[in-house]
Amino acid sequence: MHVPDGFINAPVSAAAGVVAAGAVALALRGARRELGGTATGGQGHGGERTAPLAGLVAAFIFAVQMLNFPVAAGTSGHLLGGALAAILVGPYTGVLCVAVVLLMQGVLFADGGLTALGVNITVMGVVxxxxxxxxxxxxxxxxxxxxxxxxxxxxxxxxxxxxxAATVFTAIYALGGTTDVPIGKVLTAMVGVHVLIGIGEAVITMLTVGAVIAVRPDLVYGARGLTTPLKLRVDGELVDAAPTATAPATGTATPAAAPAVRSSRKLWITGVGTALVLAGFVSFYASASPDGLEKVAADKGIDAEVKPHAAADSPLADYGVRDVSDARLSGGLAGVIGVGATLAVGTGAFWIVRRRGTGRTTPAPAPATASTSASAGKAV
Structure with missing residues (x-):
């Protein structure tokens, strides 16, 4: 559903840009809490693990968006990723994940207009x-x-x-569309085809969330609270057991935390490898049919004023590497480069957000004294 330049007029595109910028600014503030917090209540959802996972989610969304799947005769669809990102790493961080993907696609691959970036972030990210x-x-x-x-x-x-998202795009087109077409017909066509695309989105999201929950439920933002934290009786009161992520004196991982650290690293490596395989190899077999928006635009005539992309001369435009004649190799290299670039930019950005957020988090409780340690053994 990448909106190209020329679909929406300049004033409405600018207004959408303001909305998108405000949403990203709000998401940055919220993401500081989602990424900057430490594990509490035994849930283990700490920023030190969420930040790299958020970068991985952005790279994974980029990779899966290259895999257009057929949904109807002559029409394909691809993952939007907003639901997946929000459930895995939180709604604020999810908006940032999709925004990073759209920015990389627009700048490097000429996918989605640069003047329409605000529209795309609003529709595909925020909505x-x-x-x-x-x-x-x-x-x-x-x-x-x-x-x-x-x-x-x-x-x-x-x-x-x-x-x-298709409905909101139609509303934006009703306000600033550059061609005169019956909006009712556009809405019917957009919603109809995107319900079918939504089924594919739902399957991909469910399988991905289920796979992560199976190995590390504590890293899934939307699964917080599934596990009841361990309760300890301290001085006659029931309190949540403190997380054992680091040893207070040395800052090194305790033996109890070591399996979780290794599991996080294994999950991250597996995720990156999967994204590289999807973008570098599986993408060659993706459907070549136009996606839902492209199909509706062609059928209803809303693409009459489409403009050439400002980055059309990019060496990676249209997900191929310039001067590489073999289509399979060219597309595969472009996919691998895109995953790497999105991973680097996303992870770097989320680490910066996390570091700014850690200064606002509540300090961890002091280690238990000898007397409280003795009574803490009476766990219920």
Whole structure:
């Protein structure tokens, strides 16, 4: 659903840019809390592990967006990623993940207009995250507190988020479209095809969330609270057991935390490897049919004023490497470069956000004294 230059007029594009900039600024403030916090309550959702996971999520979304899947005769779809990012790393960080992906696609690969970047961030980033995460949290509250409920909720949230984004795009086009077309027909066509695309989005989101929950549920933002924290009786009061991430004196990992650290590293390596394989190899077999927006634009005539992309001369334009004649090699190299660039930019940006956020977090409680340590052994 990457909107190119020329679909939306300049005033509405500028207004969408202001909305997107405000949303990103708000997301930066919220992401400082999501990325900068330390593990509490035994949940282990600390910023030291969430920041690299957020960079990985951005790279994974970039890779999977290269895998267009057929949804109807002559039409394809691809992951938008807002629901997936919000559930894995939090809604604020999720907006930033999608924004990083869209920025890299627009600048390096001429995918999505630069003047339409605000529209794309608003539609593909903000709308999908807000709709998906709001619906996801509502479902999690009413469903049983199980991992299966999280995966079911992620499926429904992702499914609904895609036609919601299509609806908002149609509203923006009604305000600033550059061609005179019946908006009712555009809305019907956009929602209809994007419901089908939403099914693919839902399956990808559910499988990915389920895979991460299976190995590290503590790293899934939307799965917080599934595990009841260990309770200790200290001086007659029940308190949450303090996390054992580091030893107070040396700052080194304790033996209890070592498996989690190794598991996080294994998850990160597996995720990066999967993204590289998807972008560098599997993408060659993706559907070549136009995606939902492109198909509707061609059928309804809303692409009459489309403009050449400002980065059309990029050496990576259209997801190929210039001067590499072999299509498979060219596309594969472009995909690998895109994953690497998105991972580097995303991880770097999230580490900066996390470091700025750590100064605002509540200090960890002091280590228990000998007397409290003795009574802490009476766990219930």
């Amino acid at each position: 999908t995250v807000v709709v998906a995460y709001g619906l996801f949290r509502g479902l999690v509250l009413v469903l049983p507190r199980t991992r299966r409920s999280v995966t079911v909720a992620s499926f429904v949230a992702a499914l609904v988020s895609v036609p919601a």
